Amino acid sequence: MYEPASKISGTEAVFAHLMANEYEHPAVAAFKTLATDAKFDRAELTITVAAENIVAAAEAAKAAGYNFLEDVTCLDWYPSEPRFRVTYHILSHKLKSRLRLGVELGSDAASLDSITGVWPSANFYEREVFDLFGVHFNGHPNLVRIMMPEDWNGHPLRKDYPVEGYR
Amino acid sequence: MATATPIKDQITPGIDDVVADALKHGNANGGKDHTMVLNMGPQHPSTHGVLRLVIEIDGETVVALAPDIGYLHTGIEKTCEAKFFQQVVPLTDRIDYLSPMTNNLCYCLAVEKLLGLEIPERAQYMRVLLNELTRISSHLVWLGTHAMDIGALTVFLYCWREREDISRIYENVSGQRMMSSYFRIGGLSLEPPLDFFKQVQDFLNKMPAAIDQYENLLTGNPIWMSRLKGVGYLSAEDAIALGVTGPPLRASGVDWDLRRDMPYSGYEKFKFDVPVSTDGDVWARYVVRIQEMRESVKICQQALDGMPSGPIVADAPKIILPNREQMKTQMESLIHHFKIVTEGFAVPAGEVFQAVESPRGEMGYYVVSDGTAKPFRVHMRNPSFATLQALETMCKGRLIADVVSVIGSIDIVLGEIDR
Numbered sequence: 190m191y192e193p194a195s196k197i198s199g200t201e202a203v204f205a206h207l208m209a210n211e212y213e214h215p216a217v218a219a220f221k222t223l224a225t226d227a228k229f230d231r232a233e234l235t236i237t238v239a240a241e242n243i244v245a246a247a248e249a250a251k252a253a254g255y256n257f258l259e260d261v262t263c264l265d266w267y268p269s270e271p272r273f274r275v276t277y278h279i280l281s282h283k284l285k286s287r288l289r290l291g292v293e294l295g296s297d298a299a300s301l302d303s304i305t306g307v308w309p310s311a312n313f314y315e316r317e318v319f320d321l322f323g324v325h326f327n328g329h330p331n332l333v334r335i336m337m338p339e340d341w342n343g344h345p346l347r348k349d350y351p352v353e354g355y356r
Numbered sequence: 357m358a359t360a361t362p363i364k365d366q367i368t369p370g371i372d373d374v375v376a377d378a379l380k381h382g383n384a385n386g387g388k389d390h391t392m393v394l395n396m397g398p399q400h401p402s403t404h405g406v407l408r409l410v411i412e413i414d415g416e417t418v419v420a421l422a423p424d425i426g427y428l429h430t431g432i433e434k435t436c437e438a439k440f441f442q443q444v445v446p447l448t449d450r451i452d453y454l455s456p457m458t459n460n461l462c463y464c465l466a467v468e469k470l471l472g473l474e475i476p477e478r479a480q481y482m483r484v485l486l487n488e489l490t491r492i493s494s495h496l497v498w499l500g501t502h503a504m505d506i507g508a509l510t511v512f513l514y515c516w517r518e519r520e521d522i523s524r525i526y527e528n529v530s531g532q533r534m535m536s537s538y539f540r541i542g543g544l545s546l547e548p549p550l551d552f553f554k555q556v557q558d559f560l561n562k563m564p565a566a567i568d569q570y571e572n573l574l575t576g577n578p579i580w581m582s583r584l585k586g587v588g589y590l591s592a593e594d595a596i597a598l599g600v601t602g603p604p605l606r607a608s609g610v611d612w613d614l615r616r617d618m619p620y621s622g623y624e625k626f627k628f629d630v631p632v633s634t635d636g637d638v639w640a641r642y643v644v645r646i647q648e649m650r651e652s653v654k655i656c657q658q659a660l661d662g663m664p665s666g667p668i669v670a671d672a673p674k675i676i677l678p679n680r681e682q683m684k685t686q687m688e689s690l691i692h693h694f695k696i697v698t699e700g701f702a703v704p705a706g707e708v709f710q711a712v713e714s715p716r717g718e719m720g721y722y723v724v725s726d727g728t729a730k731p732f733r734v735h736m737r738n739p740s741f742a743t744l745q746a747l748e749t750m751c752k753g754r755l756i757a758d759v760v761s762v763i764g765s766i767d768i769v770l771g772e773i774d775r
Binding site for chain 1: 372434471707724733
């Protein structure tokens with residue numbers, strides 16, 4: 190069974206754990222200055238960065254060998270603040286490992302820069318997050334709804350949106 | 357070797373962009389090089405569901421293309437948040453309805469990772485066996501419909517003949533032909549029936565000859581070759597940049613298969629080859645998938661020969677429902693049963709991303725728990741959703757008839773694109 194004590198949190202502790210091997214872990218070198226928080230839980234590495242640094246973080250991850258953007262999605266922690274957490278899952282074909290980038294956004298500033306300039310595949314994922322959560326991506330080439338009809342009101346995956354919809 | 361397309365040209369345009377581009381062409385040069393906007397779908401036999409494509413054409417050549425999706429959006433991710441963890445399993449079948457077992461497996465693995473459960477070896481082997489049968493079944497649907505789109509109707513009927521056998525295996529083991537929901541968090545729902553292994557062995561005995569038969573109908577066929585070869589080229593760089601996974605990625609020359617490179621559910625115990633081609637066209641995707649079916653037969657045979665005995669569920673009575681006999685005879689089991697059914701089981705807080713190699717590519721489940729009995733968030737990373745973004749790059753500058761061929765070759769399922 191899962192042991193909560195096995196979770197490592199905090200940037201310094203996680204980076205120290207990753208550096209325990211002889212070689213320098215590529216993620217540590219890339220995120221030394223960018224990371225605001227980090228977590229190593231269930232053998233998965235999560236690094237949190239500030240919203241304004243997301244494009245720099247994506248470029249740093251790409252330069253470190255994490256070459257394949259797998260997924261972009263969002264969590265809504267309503268009613269607590271910061272409300273949204275946009276997560277990026279990035280895979281490295283060379284290192285055979287995965288990295289999760291997280292960005293926390295308050296409900297009054299639910300916008301961040303688009304990473305379509307780094308990975309064109311972010312296009313549909315970011316449109317999906319915009320459609321279902323209402324998070325804006327600045328600089329996205331075509332930020333329109335993708336799943337819901339264009340004239341739909343509200344963002345269905347927000348926690349304050351009822352499961353059965355508004356009747 | 358072609359160089360990578362600039363990022364600006366890789367991005368799939370929106371419908372408005374396509375229409376604006378057509379208007380610009382119409383007004384420029386005194387209207388001499390005007391183009392036309394064609395609406396294909398959402399009800400079109402070659403779009404494999406409800407996919408709408410807005411295509412700008414110059415004569416018969418594709419200038420720009422924008423997919424419009426969402427016609428099948430059912431809000432499965434939202435529904436998951438209102439269910440207990442174990443109640444989500446039947447929902448996962450309905451996402452990619454051509455490979456239900458792969459969805460079940462991916463979700464169960466994600467929740468097992470959250471819980472830290474160890475799965476017995478027999479359950480792992482059964483999962484691998486059924487997953488590979490699912491891969492064959494899904495590839496048979498792809499082959500049949502792909503050939504039918506291009507005009508070879510016969511292949512479709514032969515493919516359905518073998519798919520029927522797999523549907524019967526499904527029915528025997530789970531009671532359902534399509535939406536099996538056979539896997540459970542912690543193992544399997546039932547011990548496989550007595551004649552199950554013989555039924556699978558009979559199928560495996562005849563499958564290689566059946567694949568030879570399909571190849572006999574298609575591989576040397578001049579019409580089939582001229583419709584597939586050199587069509588829908590996608591370079592390895594573009595494939596990675598656009599999020600393409602699975603057979604289309606391997607057909608573009610990237611040697612990457614999660615079953616071999618990041619094994620899950622005991623795949624490291626099986627020996628198989630990963631077919632790769634460097635041609636990057638529709639033909640390469642056809643060859644890769646045909647080879648994959650042959651490899652799947654090999655994996656199934658190994659799973660069948662090495663099938664261990666033992667329990668089919670993990671030893672975790674507070675998470676796994678007791679069987680009927682225990683429940684009727686032991687007080688403690690009855691209590692566990694009552695608790696699991698009425699209030700579910702709490703999953704320790706945390707987030708996991710579990711990816712498996714589905715017949716269409718990398719399927720990932722991102723499951724977040726806040727420590728209660730209902731998932732805080734379940735997100736599916738579906739291969740078809742990402743692969744659809746590469747459609748424009750593959751079709752640009754080609755004939756409109758090739759669009760049909762390319763859609764067939766990327767093997768999309770609209771159920772998992774729209775969710």
